[in-house]
Amino acid sequence: MKKHNMDFLNGRRQRRLRHTNWVRHLTRENTLTPADLIYPIFLAQGHGVREPVLTMPGVNRLSVDEAVKEAKVAYELGIPMLAFVPNTPVELLSENGDEATNPDNLVCQALRAIKKAVPQIGLMADVAMDPYTTHGHDGVLRDECVLNDETVEILVAQSLNQALAGADVIAPSDMMDGRVGAIRRALDNGGFTQTIIMSYAAKYASCFYGPFRDAVGSKGRLQGDKRTYQMDAANSEEALREVAQDIEEGADIVIVKPGMPYLDIIQRISDNFSIPLVAYQVSGEYAMICMGAEAGIWEREAAMMESLVAFKRAGCSGILTYFALDAARLLTA
Numbered sequence: 001m002k003k004h005n006m007d008f009l010n011g012r013r014q015r016r017l018r019h020t021n022w023v024r025h026l027t028r029e030n031t032l033t034p035a036d037l038i039y040p041i042f043l044a045q046g047h048g049v050r051e052p053v054l055t056m057p058g059v060n061r062l063s064v065d066e067a068v069k070e071a072k073v074a075y076e077l078g079i080p081m082l083a084f085v086p087n088t089p090v091e092l093l094s095e096n097g098d099e100a101t102n103p104d105n106l107v108c109q110a111l112r113a114i115k116k117a118v119p120q121i122g123l124m125a126d127v128a129m130d131p132y133t134t135h136g137h138d139g140v141l142r143d144e145c146v147l148n149d150e151t152v153e154i155l156v157a158q159s160l161n162q163a164l165a166g167a168d169v170i171a172p173s174d175m176m177d178g179r180v181g182a183i184r185r186a187l188d189n190g191g192f193t194q195t196i197i198m199s200y201a202a203k204y205a206s207c208f209y210g211p212f213r214d215a216v217g218s219k220g221r222l223q224g225d226k227r228t229y230q231m232d233a234a235n236s237e238e239a240l241r242e243v244a245q246d247i248e249e250g251a252d253i254v255i256v257k258p259g260m261p262y263l264d265i266i267q268r269i270s271d272n273f274s275i276p277l278v279a280y281q282v283s284g285e286y287a288m289i290c291m292g293a294e295a296g297i298w299e300r301e302a303a304m305m306e307s308l309v310a311f312k313r314a315g316c317s318g319i320l321t322y323f324a325l326d327a328a329r330l331l332t333a
C-alpha cells in the first residue's frame with residue numbers, strides 16, 4: 001500500500017490564498033458596500049422625537065423632522081434607499097385600517113418631507129394594513145379570517161396614496177394573493193409607470209418579527225397569528241412558486257423575509273430566477289446580534305458584518321437592515 005505522500009498535496013495547499021491580507025483581498029468572492037443597504041426607519045408622531053425601541057438596542061422611532069436628518073446622514077454614507085414603518089397613534093387605528101389611505105398619514109408626511117429635502121435617495125413604502133388595524137392583522141378581518149380580495153382593494157388604494165406622496169418603491173408585505181398584479185395595474189393607470197414594485201414574495205410566519213411588533217406597537221394588539229397568509233417555516237418549494245407568481249404579476253424586485261434563518265431560500269431563488277433579490281434582516285435578527293454582543297458572546301461589529309456578507313454570498317443584491325447606518329459607517333471609514 002502506498003504511503004501517504006505530502007508532495008501529493010503540494011498542488012492544492014488551500015491555505016496559500018489565505019496567508020496574507022492582500023491575497024485574501026485579491027481572491028475575495030463577495031463584497032459588501034453601502035450601496036447594498038436599505039435602511040428601515042420607524043416613524044412616530046411629534047417633533048424632535050427620538051424614542052428608543054427597547055427590544056432593539058440602538059434603534060429609535062423618529063418624528064418626521066428627525067427622519068429628514070437621518071435621511072441626509074444615510075445619503076451622505078452612500079445608502080441608496082430608505083424604508084418607512086409607522087407607529088400609528090392608537091386613536092387612529094381602526095377595524096379596516098383607514099389611516100393607511102389617509103394622504104396625510106405619518107408615512108406620507110415622511111415621504112413628502114424627505115423627497116423634498118433629500119431628492120437623490122430612493123424611498124420605499126411598505127404596503128400592508130397591520131400598522132393601522134385594531135386587530136394587528138395585515139388585512140380585513142372577518143370571523144377570524146383575513147379576507148383576500150377585500151384586502152387587495154385597500155392595498156391598491158394604499159399603494160396609490162403612497163406613490164402620490166413620493167414613494168419610488170411600493171413594497172407589499174401583506175402576503176395576499178394577486179396583490180402585485182392589482183397594484184401594478186393601478187399604478188400604471190394612475191400614471192405611475194416608473195414606480196417600482198418590490199414584493200415581499202417569500203415572507204414567512206416568523207417569531208423573529210417580535211421586536212418589530214413592539215416597535216410599531218402591534219404586539220399586544222395582534223389577535224391570533226398570521227399563519228393563514230404568511231408562509232410555513234418548513235417550506236421551500238412554496239417560496240419558488242410565490243416568487244414565480246410575483247414575477248409573473250409584475251414584481252421588479254423580490255424580497256425574502258426573514259433573512260438569516262432563510263439563507264437557503266435566498267440561494268434557491270437566486271439560482272432559479274433572474275431578478276434582483278433582497279433579504280430583510282428582520283428585527284429579531286438585529287436584536288439577537290446586539291444582545292449577544294451585550295452579553296459578551298461576540299463583538300457587535302464582527303457579528304454584524306459577518307451576517308451581512310452572508311446575504312451577498314447567498315445571492316442578494318440588497319439587504320434591508322437596521323444595521324444600515326452602522327455598517328455603512330464602518331465600510332466608509
Ligand code: PBG
Binds near residue numbers: 174211213282283
Ligand atoms: C408586516 C410587517 C412585519 C415586518 C415588516 N412588515 C411583521 C409582521 O408580519 O408582523 C417585520 C419586520 C421586522 O421584524 O423587522 N406588514
